[in-house]
Amino acid sequence: MGLKPKWSLIWATMLAVGLTTGCMASTSDGDSADKDGLEEKVVIYSPHGKDILQDFEKQFEKKHPHVDVEWLDIGSQEILDRVRSEKANPQADLWWGAPSVMFEQAREEGLLQPYQPGYADALPKEFRAADWSWTGTSQTPEVIMYNTREIPKGEVPRDWDDLLDPKWKDRIIIRYPLASGTMRTIYSAMIYRDYKESNRPEKGYEWLKKLDANTKEYSANPEMMYSKVARGEGALTIWNMPDTVMLKETKNYPFDFVIPESGTPVLTEGIALVKGGKHPEAAKAFYEFVNSEQAMKHLAETYYRIPTREDIQGLPAWIAETRIKSMDLDWKLLQEKENEWMDHWDQKIKNGAKQKEE
Template sequence: MAGKKALSCTAGAVLSLSLLLSGCMAGSQTDKASGDKSKSNLEEKVVIYSPHGKDILQEFEKKFEEKNPDVDVEWLDIGSQEVLDRVRSEKKNPQADVWWGAPSVMFNQAKGEGLLEPYKPTYAKALNEEFHDKDWAWSGTSQTPEVIMYNSKKLSKDEAPKDWDDLLDPQWKDKIIIRYPLASGTMNTIFSAMIYRDYKDSKDPQKGYEWLQKLDANTKEYSANPEIMYSKVAKGEGAVSVWDMPDVVMLKEEKNYPFDFVIPESGTPVLTEGIALVKNAKHPKAAKAFYEFVNSKEANKILAEKHYRIPTRTDIDNLPKWIEDTKIKPMDIDWKVFESKSNGWMEYWDNNIKSKEKEQKE
């Protein structure tokens, strides 16, 4: 089949209008060779919602279909908060089968709303307790430390901010470009962590809000998507951002972006990225097969070596040196507090702190 797109825009009879519109904007997948078997004859398909980007999604589509030739993989590449919102809105008529990629906090929110189908994978014994839901509503696929990212052509390692509070220094005014937090699980977590640092003792978010107000004063732009943020920092329109370490390493090593990172000295949130089955999904058999494949030993090696993901499984050997050498000081976080408070905190930020003129539209 030629010209297949991520969630093809011709599928309007099946997909909701909002999904159709997003599907139209999603990047085209690699065209299939003309000799491929017609997808209309396939026994099964599996629909993936994921923020992992087209590079990973295209690769895993290809590898999974090679092992499962009677299954057609379709995917939609959107931010993790957008996935949660979409799965929530589609609860009565699910369009996705698998949700791959989001902080555990979001999966816990989805579990609480009855959006996920519990599934205990065959590799369960290789996951420590902190890397899966107690009822197996989700399981962890990778660990994601959050870092301060900077343009290495504009700043040396010594000149870059060393810790979160350094970002508030007046020298960084209009030099910080940040991904719009409300659409991003990564940014939602970083901002919530800045509030939580004081909230854990005071039970009052006010000092955290004041911190975010000062950061806003130094922020040049809230980019609508990660690609815009990457491009503008790479071009030197901004010198600093905050993001997740695996993506920064990937962009530096694979795409030659002038990026490097600093692990904040005081500690950083370390997210558990996960995968889950959508409740009442239309293709449960294929969904479980994809779920298993994504966290197989083979897939973990691919994700570690090619896409700079740190595995959650304890039985993955011969990991890249950068993973073995990385020393992280995890921030002490009560993730249940995040689950109950972060949405309200981010709503307050959006309504009362964010400078409206700094929001970048696509």
């Protein structure tokens, strides 16, 4: 996992005993306030990756020099599991980034603190919880990402079912689905395609078995997946459009993408305050900061995020010009069924069900 360098390697132990990390100056009550009335740190759980997290850490700390931003870069599912396990003694103040279905699960379990941000009027209702437990920050289309050095453009899979062609055997590398909100949603969407008519998941399971047969490995984190596909250890994967474009343009990775012709899941990425977080005022300030007009433009221009706010002007042309066919999904049903479906994948499908228990 991408743990911020200044955090100790004994993070898990420190969490368990309720200690703090970083260079925070203590006062008699355990926290002190900066000149803006904010606590001296804010703890963030996020799957956004070190580039975005380091960038916004620096920006926020420049504006609030007495607030220390501490972050843990882990997968969306890992965040949800961690917030659940820490319910009695929350260690995070803010959860930044994950599909909305995961925030809905957390909301239903009473893990989030409702908060109506200052830009509420610019946010359509479909991009937030009814009680403001979470709000959407960006929209993320899922795509087929491929190595342009390994696959000629004319031979790239054009749709989801093309990934099942035997010619792709051992050429697909996938982010380990159980730890990734993105992959859990894609897999659930593949099952839902038939489930919406039959109310049965079996055809979807068969589809995932065929994909598993073509999958060379499941990477423990996105960076490992990117590296292996870039080196040609695999030729393609399924991931999201913003990261694909960002890696291509900022890191010169030989990546491009195809938007599946039949339609693709378009996730709403969210943000939320963790209920019981120890630094609520600093968390609210960071929440507002990363969703400000300036931040939304920066995220779009630098990190290829498509904002949910309707009032952002001067966005890059690619956002206005990209045409995406959104897959029609019942998000509430996916939320209800996701764990059941993913447990089946883990126990009955993954790695040929461990080569049928060898």
